[in-house]
Amino acid sequence: MTDQTSGADLLTTADGKSLKSSLNRALRRQKIRALMLIAPLLLFILISFIAPIFDMLLRSVENQIVPDTIPRTIEALEEWDADTGEAPSEEVFAAFYTDLAIAEEYKTHTRLGSRLNYEKTGISSMFRSTGRRVGRFDTDAYTDGFTDADAAFADPAQWAAWMADDAVRASLPLTTDAYDAWALLTVEENNDIPAEEDPADFVYTALYRDLMNGNTAAAMPAVDVSAWEPVVISEQFIDANDGWADPEVWATIKTYGGTYTSGYFLNSVDLQLTPDGVETRPEDERIYITLFIRTIVLSILITGSCILLGYPIAYLLANLPLRSANVLMILVLLPFWTSLLVRTSAWKVLLQNQGVINDILVWIGIVADDNRLELINNATGTIIAMTHILLPFMILPLYSVMKTINPSYVRAAKSMGATDWTAFWRVYFPNSIPGIGAGSILVFILAIGYYITPELVGGTKGVFISNRIAYHISSSLNWGLAAALGSILLVLVLALYWLYDRLVGIDNVKLGG
Amino acid sequence: MAASATDKAFVEFERVQKSYDGETLVVKDLNLTMPKGEFLTMLGPSGSGKTTCLMMLAGFETATHGDIRIGGTSINNIPPHKRGIGMVFQNYALFPHMTVAENLAFPLEVRKIGKSEREEKVKRALDMVQMGQFGGRRPAQLSGGQQQRIALARALVFQPELVLMDEPLGALDKQLREHMQFEITRLAHELGITTVYVTHDQTEALTMSDRVAVFNDGRIQQLAPPDKLYEAPENSFVAQFIGENNTLTGKVETLSGERCTVRLDSGELIDARAVNVSAVGDRTKVSIRPERVEINKDRLSPDAHTLKAEVLEFIYMGDIFRTRLRVAGTDEFVIKTRNAPDQVRLERGQQIEIGWLAEDCHALDA
Numbered sequence: 002m003t004d005q006t007s008g009a010d011l012l013t014t015a016d017g018k019s020l021k022s023s024l025n026r027a028l029r030r031q032k033i034r035a036l037m038l039i040a041p042l043l044l045f046i047l048i049s050f051i052a053p054i055f056d057m058l059l060r061s062v063e064n065q066i067v068p069d070t071i072p073r074t075i076e077a078l079e080e081w082d083a084d085t086g087e088a089p090s091e092e093v094f095a096a097f098y099t100d101l102a103i104a105e106e107y108k109t110h111t112r113l114g115s116r117l118n119y120e121k122t123g124i125s126s127m128f129r130s131t132g133r134r135v136g137r138f139d140t141d142a143y144t145d146g147f148t149d150a151d152a153a154f155a156d157p158a159q160w161a162a163w164m165a166d167d168a169v170r171a172s173l174p175l176t177t178d179a180y181d182a183w184a185l186l187t188v189e190e191n192n193d194i195p196a197e198e199d200p201a202d203f204v205y206t207a208l209y210r211d212l213m214n215g216n217t218a219a220a221m222p223a224v225d226v227s228a229w230e231p232v233v234i235s236e237q238f239i240d241a242n243d244g245w246a247d248p249e250v251w252a253t254i255k256t257y258g259g260t261y262t263s264g265y266f267l268n269s270v271d272l273q274l275t276p277d278g279v280e281t282r283p284e285d286e287r288i289y290i291t292l293f294i295r296t297i298v299l300s301i302l303i304t305g306s307c308i309l310l311g312y313p314i315a316y317l318l319a320n321l322p323l324r325s326a327n328v329l330m331i332l333v334l335l336p337f338w339t340s341l342l343v344r345t346s347a348w349k350v351l352l353q354n355q356g357v358i359n360d361i362l363v364w365i366g367i368v369a370d371d372n373r374l375e376l377i378n379n380a381t382g383t384i385i386a387m388t389h390i391l392l393p394f395m396i397l398p399l400y401s402v403m404k405t406i407n408p409s410y411v412r413a414a415k416s417m418g419a420t421d422w423t424a425f426w427r428v429y430f431p432n433s434i435p436g437i438g439a440g441s442i443l444v445f446i447l448a449i450g451y452y453i454t455p456e457l458v459g460g461t462k463g464v465f466i467s468n469r470i471a472y473h474i475s476s477s478l479n480w481g482l483a484a485a486l487g488s489i490l491l492v493l494v495l496a497l498y499w500l501y502d503r504l505v506g507i508d509n510v511k512l513g514g
Numbered sequence: 515m516a517a518s519a520t521d522k523a524f525v526e527f528e529r530v531q532k533s534y535d536g537e538t539l540v541v542k543d544l545n546l547t548m549p550k551g552e553f554l555t556m557l558g559p560s561g562s563g564k565t566t567c568l569m570m571l572a573g574f575e576t577a578t579h580g581d582i583r584i585g586g587t588s589i590n591n592i593p594p595h596k597r598g599i600g601m602v603f604q605n606y607a608l609f610p611h612m613t614v615a616e617n618l619a620f621p622l623e624v625r626k627i628g629k630s631e632r633e634e635k636v637k638r639a640l641d642m643v644q645m646g647q648f649g650g651r652r653p654a655q656l657s658g659g660q661q662q663r664i665a666l667a668r669a670l671v672f673q674p675e676l677v678l679m680d681e682p683l684g685a686l687d688k689q690l691r692e693h694m695q696f697e698i699t700r701l702a703h704e705l706g707i708t709t710v711y712v713t714h715d716q717t718e719a720l721t722m723s724d725r726v727a728v729f730n731d732g733r734i735q736q737l738a739p740p741d742k743l744y745e746a747p748e749n750s751f752v753a754q755f756i757g758e759n760n761t762l763t764g765k766v767e768t769l770s771g772e773r774c775t776v777r778l779d780s781g782e783l784i785d786a787r788a789v790n791v792s793a794v795g796d797r798t799k800v801s802i803r804p805e806r807v808e809i810n811k812d813r814l815s816p817d818a819h820t821l822k823a824e825v826l827e828f829i830y831m832g833d834i835f836r837t838r839l840r841v842a843g844t845d846e847f848v849i850k851t852r853n854a855p856d857q858v859r860l861e862r863g864q865q866i867e868i869g870w871l872a873e874d875c876h877a878l879d880a
């Protein structure tokens with residue numbers, strides 16, 4: 002009980018606390034309890050749904066692997082102009098040599114190769130073959146040159162000492178960068194101590210380039226490198242794989258050198274990024290737009306046939322006496338009791354050229370034996386099988402909405418002079434539209450992302466975009482493209498949902514009640 | 515006005531029977547004749563077959579046996595939409611996806627009435643139920659009473675000669691109910707419509723109707739104007755069902771014409787009017803209205819039989835006093851007395867003597 006102290010405006014509870022604050026406390030406790038109840042679900046959704054979606058969205062634009070693996074090359078390529086039609090300068094090749102030598106140790110060059118291969122075929126094998134060769138480049142001539150000139154260059158401890166000296170580091174930038182990378186590699190990959198290991202060839206090559214650039218360190222013994230026979234690194238590369246002479250390869254590397262890329266998305270809509278900007282892909286590589294359009298058109302057709310077939314059944318269900326309605330309901334739900342795969346395979350048996358349906362049609366004489374209908378491995382097969390599989394998702398919401406339509410509406414209409422058809426069309430049907438809406442959304446969204454059935458009965462002309470996504474996820478391993486395709490699908494669904502909301506109104510969707 | 519034969523028997527049920535399951539008869543041998551313009555109420559307990567009768571008349575159920583005629587023609591084979599009957603449903607059945615005006619226009623549209631005439635009629639119908647400015651609203655945006663009026667207007671807008679109403683006021687509160695009762699009767703009489711009205715509220719039936727048909731067990735127990743129904747019930751069901759009533763059981767001792775005496779089971783002898791007894795020795799239920807019981811012996815005839823009674827309870831109700839008595843072995847005998855200046859107020863435990871005029875006490879079937 003609350004007691005109101007006379008004269009005071011504030012309501013207080015029996016123990017003198019403000020009524021408002023104790024009400025708030027009680028409400029907060031309630032909210033926390035409610036939150037705890039849904040916490041497991043929330044956590045589950047967060048971990049298994051929201052997070053993967055974000056990861057997917059990120060994957061579709063992420064390109065970290067290129068700048069991470071060959072940072073020096075990307076930096077050096079900035080100077081290079083792809084329009085010259087010539088391979089980049091020796092400077093770029095030298096940077097690439099350092100990058101590749103390091104990447105080869107980390108074994109990341111093949112992954113980079115696969116990534117760039119999505120944009121230009123052949124790059125993958127270039128990386129692989131060159132990776133095998135990069136350790137045996139002729140740059141060991143520089144190593145020998147230095148160690149011959151002064152024994153100090155052969156002493157790992159001496160190297161460590163030089164590289165700890167700030168004056169040396171400041172005057173020899175390329176060497177410092179290469180040595181640091183090599184030291185890190187030695188520790189991380191080989192579990193060795195840099196001060197006890199001979200530096201790799203690319204460190205000596207960097208030192209050579211520093212000296213050739215006119216940088217010298219006072220702490221090091223002076224070596225006159227200008228007299229040495231230079232090793233042309235670009236030739237070494239071209240020797241390993243002549244693809245490196247192709248400026249287009251370098252243009253691709255330069256174009257896809259950023260941390261983020263729109264490449265996957267452009268690819269998803271049959272475009273590509275070239276140094277000259279966005280262009281359409283060559284005719285024979287355009288598949289995704291067609292697939293998207295096909296997915297949407299077939300999904301609409303499937304939704305339409307589900308409405309046509311489901312409406313009368315739902316009507317029957319809603320208007321039959323309870324007992325017969327229950328039997329019918331079990332029949333409607335029967336497909337749910339068998340596995341999707343089994344049902345789809347059953348359609349294969351029914352629909353194929355020598356299948357049950359064709360046999361019957363031939364037997365009746367509707368089609369000629371040498372002219373059997375193509376019912377499977379094309380869009381027809383996909384539509385038939387998916388309509389069957391998704392039909393319950395149309396019937397159930399329709400049924401639950403129809404169940405709530407008061408039979409006296411139709412009676413009232415008839416008593417006012419409407420024929421059976423008018424009463425249905427003007428009174429019953431408009432009231433069942435929310436069920437059509439709910440069923441359509443359900444069926445359409447399920448259809449647009451369907452995968453197994455089109456895969457099994459769709460052939461090449463009846464597959465959906467999701468089959469392509471599955472291909473990229475599990476076969477080509479181009480997850481970025483799969484993610485981009487998935488994201489576009491998601492946006493498409495949301496856009497259609499929005500359109501639907503504008504046209505029909507989402508309040509008009511009922512799942513019953 | 516010279517009434518033709520069909521005007522006198524505008525609606526006719528002849529030996530109508532109805533069974534839903536083929537095992538039990540929901541309506542047993544229904545005979546009913548309604549003249550044109552009559553307001554007839556079907557009154558009865560739940561499940562007594564009232565809605566069934568209405569649905570047969572409207573064409574949504576078919577009679578298992580018998581003939582139903584409207585204006586002299588049998589309607590058994592006329593589909594509902596050709597019967598031209600206005601109907602008000604218990605839950606109003608206003609179309610939720612149409613506005614009020616569209617709802618009203620619907621019966622006119624299906625009759626292919628032109629737009630301007632349609633609008634004119636809709637407007638007139640809305641004004642008739644004082645809902646003129648609500649044409650643009652959806653039914654869900656109206657109160658129960660407003661919906662009710664729209665349902666009424668919709669049933670009347672196409673000027674049917676016969677209107678059926680199935681407990682149209684069931685969902686309304688008492689005040690609105692009384693107001694609507696008045697409006698419905700006013701409209702029905704103004705427009706000269708023949709009305710069949712279903713209710714299980716006896717006050718509604720008594721106040722609104724020209725005649726009341728009391729239903730029970732699939733039969734019409736009594737069909738009579740309200741005053742006759744109340745004052746001269748033909749059997750004990752009607753007596754019990756309509757208004758408050760005291761019942762005593764006994765055996766007929768003497769019987770002479772209209773009059774009889776009844777020996778109650780507790781031994782006393784009382785006077786009664788023989789309504790539904792045929793021979794001396796018949797078991798009977800006698801029924802007396804509480805307000806017809808007299809506690810002042812001076813007002814009774816000297817030879818009238820009286821009963822001893824003990825006051826069990828005295829309730830002050832403002833305009834009347836309600837007293838519960840122990841009479842002839844029953845504790846539920848109620849009398850009502852007017853709160854007049856000279857009226858005595860009985861005390862609990864007081865011993866009194868009661869009696870009545872023989873005409874007010876009906877000896878009915880047992």
Ligand SMILES: Nc1ncnc2c1ncn2[C@@H]1O[C@H](COP(=O)(O)OP(=O)(O)OP(=O)(O)O)[C@@H](O)[C@H]1O
Binds near residue numbers: 559566
């Ligand atoms: N469609 C039906 N199928 C089977 N039995 C029915 C059906 N409709 C009504 N009945 C039965 O018929 C009997 C009479 O029903 P009806 O609806 O006519 O009663 P009512 O007098 O209108 O009652 P209430 O005052 O409760 O509306 C009831 O016993 C009911 O169970």
Ligand SMILES: [Mg+2]
Binds near residue numbers: 564566680
């Ligand atoms: Mg009823």
